Amino acid sequence: MQAKKANGSYPKVKNLVLLPFWFLLLGDLCSCGNLTESSLSVSPEKNVTVTNISDLVKKAPTNSTVYLKGNVGSRAPFLGSGAYEVLDKTGSIWVVTKQTLPKTGDLVLIKGKVQYESIPLIFAAGGKDLGEVYVQESELLKKTPDVQKSPPVP
Numbered sequence: 001m002q003a004k005k006a007n008g009s010y011p012k013v014k015n016l017v018l019l020p021f022w023f024l025l026l027g028d029l030c031s032c033g034n035l036t037e038s039s040l041s042v043s044p045e046k047n048v049t050v051t052n053i054s055d056l057v058k059k060a061p062t063n064s065t066v067y068l069k070g071n072v073g074s075r076a077p078f079l080g081s082g083a084y085e086v087l088d089k090t091g092s093i094w095v096v097t098k099q100t101l102p103k104t105g106d107l108v109l110i111k112g113k114v115q116y117e118s119i120p121l122i123f124a125a126g127g128k129d130l131g132e133v134y135v136q137e138s139e140l141l142k143k144t145p146d147v148q149k150s151p152p153v154p
Contacts, residue, residue, distance in 0.1 A: 054090035105146030
């Protein structure tokens with residue numbers, strides 16, 4: 001039960017209770033120079049497991065969902081779609097997309113499905129298969145432009 005002051009009003013207890021909350025909130029916002037580095041981050045990089053391309057080419061099952069991060073190499077525009085090569089420190093793989101192609105050198109984080117295109121060699125002994133693993137892009141989660149190719153800011 002709250003005691004009345006001499007002038008007939010109640011003390012402002014509610015504001016005193018919220019004071020530590022405001023200090024914590026302002027302290028957290030001011031202390032993190034970059035929100036993506038803070039504990040409040042919703043960055044896709046901190047919430048997914050990125051697959052190395054060399055692991056993907058060797059053993060990823062078809063139609064499995066993977067996350068890839070790397071720089072864009074070659075690009076191949078098609079009518080209504082396109083493909084681009086993603087390179088990481090372990091290898092490279094082609095990504096097929098229906099979206100606008102990222103620029104060469106851009107750093108991308110993508111979500112996609114592993115696909116395999118079989119190319120059987122009819123005339124080869126033993127029925128060899130010269131197939132290719134690629135990724136069908138589901139979503140471009142993050143794209144960072146290549147800063148080396150960006151024009152200088154005056």
